[in-house]
Amino acid sequence: MRAMICRQWGPPESLRLEDMERPPLKPGQVRIAVRAAGVSFGTSLVIAGKYQRKPPFPFAPGTEISGTVIEAAADAKAFKVGDAVYAVLDWGGFAEEAVAHEVNVFPKPPSLDWAHAVPLSTSYPTAGAALLWPRFMDLQAGEWLLVHAAAGGVGMAAVEIGKMMGARVIATAGGPDKCAFARAHGADHVIDYRAGDFRDQVLQITGGSGADVVFDPVGGDVFNQSLRCMAPEARICPIGFAGGTIPSIPANILLVKNLTVVGLNLGYYLGWSPHDARFEQAARMADLHRRLHDAVEAGALRPHVDRTFALEDVASAFRALLDRQVMGRIVLAM
Known part of the structure; x- marks a missing residue:
């Protein structure tokens, strides 16, 4: 072959x-x-x-x-x-x-x-696990969801799943074409991060309250800015560091705003970690894939x-x- x-x-x-x-x-x-x-x-x-x-x-x-x-x-x-x-x-x-x-x-x-x-x-299981599983973001209808890198494969999936769940989706992307792409896949509001910091725009869009859930495949300064435009008791999930920099989490901001940070490594559930968990997690993953399958067909x-x-x-x-x-x-x- x-x-x-x-x-x-x-x-x-x-x-x-x-x-x-x-x-x-x-x-x-x-x-x-x-x-x-x-x-x-x-x-x-x-x-x-x-x-x-x-x-x-x-x-x-x-x-x-x-x-x-x-x-x-x-x-x-x-x-x-x-x-x-x-x-x-x-x-x-x-x-x-x-x-x-x-x-x-x-x-x-x-x-x-x-x-x-x-x-x-x-791509879709990563976004699905982060947003849907109760121990992670457990996204609810009506919440403000901020998705970074929304024109990428995982970010686009997060936008679509967010809309499927009834969230109000804010997407960030780089340039007019990618912003239009994110909007076409369901984003309610789109921010071009190349035009400036997104923090103030997120606060303006949400009426000053901030995002309830943040999906972050980028890391670095994007993660740090996100902490500053999140609502009290909000959740943020780093799922990668495409920006090239792994952020250091300022615990004082987590404390003052009652924020939750939950990382997701989907590879753990696929058998890619030192402990091969694919068999013990098989039922959980099968359920997630059935849910995604049905959503595609719908x-x-x-x-x-x-x-x-x-x-x-x-x-x-x-x-x-x-x-x-x-x-x-x-x-x-x-």
Whole structure:
């Protein structure tokens, strides 16, 4: 089978298209003929050797796929050959075939094509877990939700889920095109962060009260500014540091305003942490994915793919992503 292979840490341009043996099928796994694979900032860190998980060389990167089940282990009962699915992998997605634990595989909504099913692997579950799970943000109807990087794959998902839950959504994005994109996906108010600080604008929009819930994939100064435009007893969830800086949390502001900070690492529930929790968390994740599946079929969620690239053009796909030329997601089409 063909696969994009990483043999040393480096930029995406270091990946090479090679013919490789099919990955072995282990108990509890299914083999999938890959039709589409997601390109993400996190995967760029894996390729560079800067992610907390480092696969053994040589390996095919890629953790999000959609495709057709072509083989199932004897003890894998959830799916059968021919089923259309999307899946989360440890790695191996940038290939014509991949294997996945069946607890990390989910039925593809019939209304979505292969490319548009890919964001359901991690983008929508990240936003869904942060906003919907009671131990996290537990977003309620009528609350003010502030979503940063709202034109990105995870931010866009947070905007849509917020509207689905009846929240009043304020989105930040960079530039008029991305602001228009966020508004088209449901944001009630959009702030162009390139035009100045968003703090005063959030306070003005909310009548001085501030945001009740903040979804932050950016970190750095965005996180610090957010603390200063949050309502008393508000919640903020950092889910990444795309801005490149990990903020230090000023505990005095948390105390004075009675704020709650809850981080979310979705990878813990996917089996990507030192403790492999994917099996003990399988029912919880399956319930979240069923909820997202139903929302897609009801038209409440509309995954967006900015563009697709061929497998051999993966370096160009990463360059578009890292140069911030993307709205929604970028996908490799097999």
